[in-house]
Amino acid sequence: MKMENYEAFVGFDLCKVPLSSAAQKIMSAVHSGDSVESKNWRESEKTAEVVNNSRIKYSVLLENGKNQSLEKRNLSSSTSQTSGSSINLCPPSSSIRLPDQPSADQNQKNVSSLAPPSCFIPQCNQEAAVLQKTESKRTHFLKENKNNEKKEMPVNLKRKHGTCHFSGKTNKHVALEENADEVEAHLNCGNARACENHFCDVRYLDDLEKSQLVEMLQQAVAVVVTLMYEDGSTQLRAEQALFPSVKGIAMLLQSRVDGSGPLDVSASDSVLGEGATLRDQYIYLQTEHSFTGGQEQEAYNQFARKVLFQMLKCKCPVVCFNAKDFVRTVLQFFGKDGSWKHVVHFVGLDPRIAAWLIDPGDAAPSFEDLVAKYLESSISVKVNCTYGNSSRNVVNQNVRVNLKMLHRLTMGLCSQLKVYGLWQLFCTLELPLIPVLAVMESHRFQVNREEMERTSALLGSRLKELEQEAHFVAGEQFLITSNNQLREILFGKLKLHLLSPRETLPRTGLQRLPSTSESVLSAVQDLHPLPKIILEYRRVHKIKSAFVDGLLACMRKGSISSTWNQTGTVTGRLSARHPNIQGISKHPIQITKPQNVKGTEGTMLTISPRSMFVAPEGHTFLAADFSQIELRILAHLSGDPELLKLFRESERNDVFSTLTSQWKDITPERVTHADREQTKKVVYSAVYGAGKERLAACLGVTVQEAAQFLESFLQKYKKIKDFVQTTIAQCHQTGYVASITGRRRPLPRVRAQDRQLRAQAERQAVNFVVQGSAADLCKMAMIHVFTAVAASPTLTARLVAQIHDELLFEVEDSQIPEFAALVRGTMESLRNVRALELQLQVPLKVSLSAGHSWGHLVPLQEAPRPSDQPTSC
DNA sequence: GCGGTGCCACTTTGG
């Protein structure tokens, strides 16, 4: 789906908008789910109060029962329209209470901050029973899963053809069903009716059936997919292996049948009205390459690629739990034959992302968690079935049931997104990001392994040296990492606790033994050489394990690739794991050189973890940083004239340097990097509500001086204070805060009795609005640059990492100038984003740097801009 | 004595 189509269908605030055909099909798919399934969604008795937010219009409209039925009729008929029509985007529930607008009785109950949105709870007084049911269900899953793991997997199943046409009336499927286990093992049967009860394995389709399948994909109203793993489990299983082996893709195709087509219609199909019905068909597509190879395999691969291409450009959305993994699997299947550019417009409706937007504090819920939270409690999910202890027949039946449930869950969550005013954000930002992240994960960072191993060995030598020193000064050998042994030496043998000027040293919790923590060691470090040695040992050990060995452990075939988590933060930021590339030390670290190291230049050794990352031959890293992104957003949101002036007038200057020179009363040229970093810390701390004590510690001045600085800063930028107060007041009023794109963070603790909790929630509220908005812009930048490169016939630059405000690309040397101009232009023009009705009062500034290693990037000369007026996105 | 686990404090990053 194309970006412009998105923009068309996300302009839904007025409830009725003209839609492009592709966008409309997405909406039709969503609503065909609504019309069939809406009754299964929990509805509460009370109606939302209208807050000062146009997006709540839905709930107001929905109070009218007539509207609701009209809407349903509209929805059914809209599915057959093609373009320029109007769709009422009201959600299915007739009366919805928003979680941030609790009813009076709920307020009295002081609902826990972790409670799910109340609109999903059928009756509040049944909540305990529901939770209990869920808990017992979970225990059941765990038991079931444990049993499954013990059983062995079946081996080598023979291939068996079951040829029957989609349109044919053969009864072969009946015969096949009798031998259910084998049928399901091969998943083979092309008959339309059979496909409603079984999976059709694409491998066994004849040419006619193949073309029918492609046609079905083109006509599909909904496509629901899940990856199938080697053991028969799917993405819907709660516990996922770190590197699960994908075997294939199971999908549910829902197509409209109007009675006149070639496909058979049965009474069991869902009736949509006007003679049209929905038909479910289950398809299985193997992606794992079999051992046979040869021409047959090649022919199959070719067709499988065709099916996957068709899915990528599907006119309806593809529903998938963890859609990023699906996209990555597709990219992997394409291998060298496919460019990453093929997935750029893929739209995968991911219920996990939808649920996260609604409740960002709910960390990584599994499919069953979501079903328990958002669907009826009576539904039982069998997600943990594997081939282990269940017949394939049962496993595949569960997969079919779960695909249906996944569809229902997703449709319901989509409706909820609209209720909360999050639909636009979901469609313009979070969904387009899925292929971006999948492509990032498919690319591997080259790491200088030799250098890493050398550094590891160096650090290892230093650790050995420190250990020997420790043994020497202690007068005996002991295990340096054992705190018990260390405690015995420090306090048993050396009796440092008796020599310490501190009256009492901290003790361990339960056993009340003298602690060997860092604070204790620091307190006694002048009494004996041992504590200092231990402190350095621990420091070096930490660097070795975190930045060298930790990274080496993540390496496969000389390179690393982080896993990007789209739903791991409360502010909307991305996070990275294995390794956490966002936390890799930027500044070189100095340690004392081990004595056995040759070369005499200096006694210190510099370790620069980022320098281990190198661009491949003929390529260069290019980093694009948003300059002072949060401060610019703060200027925009507060409208502070002084801050706005600072950004508008000194567009080419560094604002933190300017502030530093003002604060320290020195010329901007004399501001050092450390000064600037300090100012940055102080400014953000002040804005986000740091106390004068913390600021004093940060600045290295007295508490009084810090208080004075705080006052003068907030006095100069008066409107910052107003912004902070307004944000907190709004949070108190509604129970949540929102970023510039409408991303929400519920903060129920803002109404807590405890003053500390309340104050913390208030600081979080202020921080979220700014940090969340910056995160929105950075994600937007990723999408826009990604799309721009994909649209270019020549550019090949790849996004390899995002470090919050910095995008790191790997660019062909020859393309640096062209790409640099494109990146700068694209990122800076995000000042205006039409799709999100965003227009910042301040310009955005992007600084570029490039180099052959990530640790050695040098600023790129600023290319002349095409025009001073940035184009809008 | 060894290894697994959960909590906490502390490091790095980013603003």
Place this chain on the structure above:
DNA sequence: TCCAAAGTGGCA
């Protein structure tokens, strides 16, 4: 009583 992460070691 700045905010947000991931990762590590200490401790029980």
